[in-house]
Amino acid sequence: MADPVPSDEGGAAEIPTLRELFFNFMMVSAVAFGGVLPWARRKLVDETHWLSEREFLDTLALCQFLPGPNIVNLSIAVGARFRGLAGSAAAFLGIMGLPFVLVIGLGALYGEYGQLPQVRGALLGISAAASGMILGMAGKIATPLLRRRPVEAAPVIAAVFVAVALLRWPLPWVLLGMAPLSIAIGRWRRR
Amino acid sequence: MKGSSQLGLLAINFLILSLLAFGGANAIIPEMNRQAVDVAHWMTDAQFAALFAIAQAAPGPNVMVVTLVGWQVAGLAGACVATAAMIGPSWALTYMVFRAWGRFKNRPWAMAIQNGIAPVTVGLIASSAFLLAGAADNSAIAFGLTAATAALTYWTGLNPLWVFGVAAILGACGLV
Numbered sequence: 001m002a003d004p005v006p007s008d009e010g011g012a013a014e015i016p017t018l019r020e021l022f023f024n025f026m027m028v029s030a031v032a033f034g035g036v037l038p039w040a041r042r043k044l045v046d047e048t049h050w051l052s053e054r055e056f057l058d059t060l061a062l063c064q065f066l067p068g069p070n071i072v073n074l075s076i077a078v079g080a081r082f083r084g085l086a087g088s089a090a091a092f093l094g095i096m097g098l099p100f101v102l103v104i105g106l107g108a109l110y111g112e113y114g115q116l117p118q119v120r121g122a123l124l125g126i127s128a129a130a131s132g133m134i135l136g137m138a139g140k141i142a143t144p145l146l147r148r149r150p151v152e153a154a155p156v157i158a159a160v161f162v163a164v165a166l167l168r169w170p171l172p173w174v175l176l177g178m179a180p181l182s183i184a185i186g187r188w189r190r191r
Numbered sequence: 192m193k194g195s196s197q198l199g200l201l202a203i204n205f206l207i208l209s210l211l212a213f214g215g216a217n218a219i220i221p222e223m224n225r226q227a228v229d230v231a232h233w234m235t236d237a238q239f240a241a242l243f244a245i246a247q248a249a250p251g252p253n254v255m256v257v258t259l260v261g262w263q264v265a266g267l268a269g270a271c272v273a274t275a276a277m278i279g280p281s282w283a284l285t286y287m288v289f290r291a292w293g294r295f296k297n298r299p300w301a302m303a304i305q306n307g308i309a310p311v312t313v314g315l316i317a318s319s320a321f322l323l324a325g326a327a328d329n330s331a332i333a334f335g336l337t338a339a340t341a342a343l344t345y346w347t348g349l350n351p352l353w354v355f356g357v358a359a360i361l362g363a364c365g366l367v
Contacts, residue, residue, distance in 0.1 A: 029250060029251045029252070030250055030251075031250060032250050032251060032252075033248075033250050033350065033351075033352040033355075036251070036252050036253075059289075061305075062285075062288065062289060063285065064214070064215075065301075065304070065305055065308070066281060066284055066285050066288060067209065067210050067211060067212045067213050067280075067281055067284070068209055068210075068212050068215075068277075068278070068280070068281020068282070068284070068285065069212065069215050069216045069252050069253070069254035069277075069278075069281070070215045071215075071252045072252055072254060072278060072281070072282075073281060073282075073285045076282055076285045076286060076289075077285055077286075077289045080285075080286050080289055080290070081289070085286070088282070088286055092278070092282065095251070095252065096251075096252070096274070096278070098250075098251065099249060099250060099251025099252065099255050099258075100251075100255070100258055100270070100274065102249050102250070102251070103245065103246060103249050103251070103255045103258050103259055103262075104258065104259075104262055104267065104270055106245050106248075106249055106259075107242070107245065107258075107259050107262040107263065107270075108262075110241065110242075110245060114241065117365065118363040118365075119363075120241070120362075121361075121362035121363050121364070121365050121366075121367055122359040122360070122362040122363040123240075123241045123244040123245065123359075123362065124240070124241075124244075124327055124329075124333065124362045124367045125333070125336065125358035125359050125360070125361050125362025125363070125367040126244040126247060126248050126355050126358050126359050126362070127240045127241070127243060127244040127323060127326065127327035128324070128327040128328055128333040128334070128336040128337045128340075128358060128362075128367060129336045129337065129339075129340040129351070129354045129355050129357075129358035130243065130244060130247040130248075130323065130340070130351075130355065131319075131320050131323035131324040131327055131328075131337050131340075132320070132324070132336060132337035132338060132339065132340030132341035132342075132343075132344065132354075133247075133340050133341070133344045133351045133354075134217050134220075134316060134319050134320040134323065135317065135320035135321075135324070135337070135340075135341040135344075136340065136341040136342070136343065136344025136345040137217070137316060137344060138313055138316040138317040138319075138320055139341070139344075139345045140344070140345060141309070141312065141313050141316065142310075142313045142317075145309055145310055145313060152310070153309070153310040153313075154310075156310035156311060156314065157310045157311075157313045157314045157317070158314070159314070160310070160311050160313075160314025160315060160318070161314045161317050161318050161321070164221045164222075164314065164315060164318040165221060165317070165318035165321040165322055168221070168225055168229070170222065170225070171208075171211050171219065171221070171222035171225075171315075172207065172211060175211055175213070175311070178311050178314075179213075179307060179308060179311055180307075182307040182308070182310055182311055183303055183304055183306070183307030183308070184307075185307070186303055186306045186307045187303050187307075
């Protein structure tokens with residue numbers, strides 16, 4: 001079983017060292033194909049017991065609330081929780097280091113062999129599948145939103161899609177316009 | 192001379208994107224594509240799609256596409272500059288907010304912001320899928336792959352790596 005005593009202050013086993021933070025996040029990054037989140041949950045909650053399920057969800061909610069790559073934010077937040085600034089650096093380097101080296105290696109191979117028809121074909125296939133994966137993710141996030149508050153969410157989703165995907169407007173302007181508007185609509189509807 | 196101005200441009204672009212990336216790296220794909228292909232002319236649409244495919248197929252956070260764009264523009268220095276610029280601001284923000292978050296996460300205004308941002312994020316991620324599919328789907332099989340992966344992702348918890356493997360083999364055989 002996970003925590004025998006559910007505590008809010010993470011009084012679990014003991015505080016991980018910098019080295020443990022680094023290596024555990026590195027292990028997550030090494031196996032995390034096609035999305036890091038499920039692997040991070042398994043490692044942080046089930047294996048190391050650094051966080052309870054509740055703490056994991058709370059931390060994740062914060063990381064999704066803030067801009068930036070969610071999983072990188074998560075590593076920074078978890079590292080900071082246990083070991084302050086040094087901990088956040090250790091966890092961050094752990095999760096980014098290996099993929100960074102790997103992806104540059106792949107980039108170099110692409111530069112070398114990218115013109116081969118087999119390589120181009122394989123990448124095209126992955127591109128087609130990966131864009132489908134992102135579409136499926138968008139659907140997964142959209143479903144509860146549309147179920148809970150369709151009148152507010154649907155027009156905002158549609159407007160952002162038209163502005164960004166069809167009109168190709170610059171993101172800063174779209175966000176400056178739509179984020180406050182969407183927040184205002186939400187507040188006004190709740191009155 | 193040209194090299195350092197490219198690095199500067201990379202840094203500025205990704206510093207801005209870092210603070211706009213509500214919903215993670217997948218939400219800023221359209222803007223990254225617009226900057227890299229239409230504005231700065233660093234690469235073609237097809238090259239961008241290939242870099243995206245490499246980042247998705249490799250393990251690790253999907254923000255690695257930023258590293259690859261930097262690499263494509265200015266080699267190792269470009270990869271480092273782009274990655275650091277993308278992570279730096281959100282690191283500082285996460286670190287600072289994390290320390291204070293416990294106190295205000297249940298305040299009405301924090302929830303209002305969270306609720307308001309969510310549909311914007313959905314619109315951005317859907318835009319990413321649309322643009323990437325537009326670059327990749329030049330055949331019926333490619334379109335079918337996109338649709339099948341979308342359905343699998345939505346309705347099952349299947350690890351997408353399996354689909355990527357099948358898609359890569361189909362593509363290598365010249366079928367996509």
